[in-house]
Amino acid sequence: MASPSTHNANIIDGKAIAQTIRSEIAEEVRHLYNNYGKVPGLAVVIVGSRKDSQSYVNMKRKACAEVGIKSFDIDLPEQVSEAALIGKVHELNANPDVHGILVQLPLPRHINEEKVLSEISIEKDVDGFHPLNIGKLAMKGREPLFLPCTPKGCLELLSRSGITVKGKKAVVVGRSNIVGLPVSLLLLKADATVSIVHSHTENPEHIIREADIIIAAAGQAMMIKGSWIKAGAAIIDVGTNAVDDASKKSGYRLVGDVDFKEASKVAGWITPVPGGVGPMTVAMLLRNTLDGAKRVIVQ
Numbered sequence: 453m454a455s456p457s458t459h460n461a462n463i464i465d466g467k468a469i470a471q472t473i474r475s476e477i478a479e480e481v482r483h484l485y486n487n488y489g490k491v492p493g494l495a496v497v498i499v500g501s502r503k504d505s506q507s508y509v510n511m512k513r514k515a516c517a518e519v520g521i522k523s524f525d526i527d528l529p530e531q532v533s534e535a536a537l538i539g540k541v542h543e544l545n546a547n548p549d550v551h552g553i554l555v556q557l558p559l560p561r562h563i564n565e566e567k568v569l570s571e572i573s574i575e576k577d578v579d580g581f582h583p584l585n586i587g588k589l590a591m592k593g594r595e596p597l598f599l600p601c602t603p604k605g606c607l608e609l610l611s612r613s614g615i616t617v618k619g620k621k622a623v624v625v626g627r628s629n630i631v632g633l634p635v636s637l638l639l640l641k642a643d644a645t646v647s648i649v650h651s652h653t654e655n656p657e658h659i660i661r662e663a664d665i666i667i668a669a670a671g672q673a674m675m676i677k678g679s680w681i682k683a684g685a686a687i688i689d690v691g692t693n694a695v696d697d698a699s700k701k702s703g704y705r706l707v708g709d710v711d712f713k714e715a716s717k718v719a720g721w722i723t724p725v726p727g728g729v730g731p732m733t734v735a736m737l738l739r740n741t742l743d744g745a746k747r748v749i750v751q
Contacts, residue, residue: 552578689729
């Protein structure tokens with residue numbers, strides 16, 4: 453038995469796994485083109501000029517180009533009306549070359565997010581946020597057309613790292629519509645025993661300490677300490693938090709919701725931040741777009 457001080461968790465390299473998935477997708481896109489003369493199309497809609505949204509969108513468009521997916525770029529001004537945005541969505545719903553529609557969130561305050569997302573055709577909902585897709589995800593024996601990208605990426609990281617989910621105790625920290633809630637539903641579908649820890653949970657470390665699998669998506673820098681973690685647990689850290697760091701040119705560095713340094717001494721597996729979940733989210737978006745295209749093209 454190694455002394456605790458020398459233990460180091462296996463690092464789950466999201467970048468490498470995402471790269472493997474992208475090559476698989478590129479291969480399938482070539483196959484589609486060679487056999488049917490068509491490629492998948494993804495429309496990325498962005499409203500306004502938020503820096504973070506812009507950089508996400510550019511990353512997604514670049515990723516499309518890399519695997520041969522055609523990207524349709526829709527850039528709308530901050531002041532666009534809700535009706536005009538929904539009109540744009542309907543136009544994309546009707547375009548046969550578009551197999552996936554992504555509306556970059558958050559939207560400006562004057563636009564009702566829920567209303568816009570439910571106007572996206574369920575067949576093109578590559579983000580997996582349509583109420584019908586989420587509803588099917590929540591029900592036993594139903595299959596949604598698309599799974600939300602980040603949660604799907606989390607489970608893909610576990611399975612490609614050879615980590616068993618079935619029968620294990622999983623704790624999800626955070627209950628957002630984008631990650632916490634859907635990832636808990638996915639773990640449930642994969643036969644884990646699931647607990648959700650959130651801001652009103654009493655004694656969260658007590659619950660987290662029982663987990664074989666921890667999915668951290670609370671958006672709180674380094675909130676989960678090494679002492680909260682069961683030896684050998686698998687940790688998927690979805691958090692991306694900027695903390696001040698004078699030694700960096702930008703003046704900050706990115707950290708997860710888990711104290712990586714402490715956790716690495718106890719956990720069996722852990723994802724780094726950055727380089728863990730992030731690259732997987734984009735890979736799953738490409739995967740969903742390809743799957744949507746295959747449903748239409750390969751009849």
